[in-house]
Amino acid sequence: MNNQVEQEQLKNFKVTTFQQDLVNWFNENQRELPWRESKNPYRIWVSEVMLQQTRVETVIPYYQAFIREFPTLEDLAEAEEDRILKAWEGLGYYSRVRNLQSAVREVVSQYNGEVPDTREKISTLKGVGPYTAGAILSIAYGKPEPAVDGNVMRVLSRILLIDNDIAKSSTRIIFEKILYELVSKVDPSSFNQGLMELGALICTPTSPGCLLCPVREHCRAYEKGIQTELPVKSKKKKQTSKLMAAVVIRNDRDEVLIERRPSTGLLARLWQFPNFETSITDNQSSVLKGKLLNDYDIDAEIQEPIHKVEHIFSHLIWNISVYETIVSGRPGERQASRKWVEISELEKHAFPVSHQKIIKQSII
DNA sequence: GATCCGTGGTC
């Protein structure tokens, strides 16, 4: 019944030739990447999670260090939370690594340590969505499953002249239905990776290198000269700004007070210096003094900020005024999420980049 | 289904 869609898109399309051209090109021209050295499902999995919304060049060193520290699925399952967060520090989207460990533990307890090889089962794992499921199944297990990411939607929207808005979550379904027919049954791994590699190297967002494209003859957008008009993608709204105040509280024994962020939401479970949202009209210094007194039992002198830090998230901007104060003893520890640590021990904790900036600028 | 969730790079 729903075959109407793909029948329409793939009508008069040379499926077999396209598959061969793409796979041959990938096998000849693929980049050497660390996660392509093995078909180990766990390692493929780790790479796919790291690569979510993250550039290849950024991922490479993180991947190598991560595999060095957690070579097997069991190693990751047994690791302490602070170690996995530290391994992810600076990569962003930190729930990815907590979900990954949760899922790996599930594999150990429910699947005898073997990553499931069906879409139904693997999709129940935390952090494994439609794309990651398809990527693991095709790359590690050679199954002819679609793996639709941004590259795939861009490439296929041009080749098959699809003008649905790829910013809408419903659009992914359309590409998946087409790909169930289009994916190579001979080499699903090279086919899926080939689509993504093509998107990364040739069929790029703004200036696609059509003259170098191995499947140019199949491309309907190129034929009509409208390759830069596709894909259609609606704009996202711009970030809102928040005025923040952070305070570096030191004592007389080279220690600072840090706290763990809540277990849900932004930067969950990372460490930070006491950090508050303040309104534009606030007198920040006095507000900060009040909060420290009420919430931390700390009666501190608060002067002018020692510097300011701007940090841009995907959907939010923090303008942080950084204060510094010195207290005696170790007040403020009444909550388990707060602790005094020696300055030399700070690097053992995973901080958001915004607070790494504070560390650098504060000459701690 | 729109929004939340990071970061660094590019033009």
Place this chain on the structure above:
DNA sequence: TGACCAAGGAT
């Protein structure tokens, strides 16, 4: 410089 991007998933 601002807007957009990069191998998405959870809610």
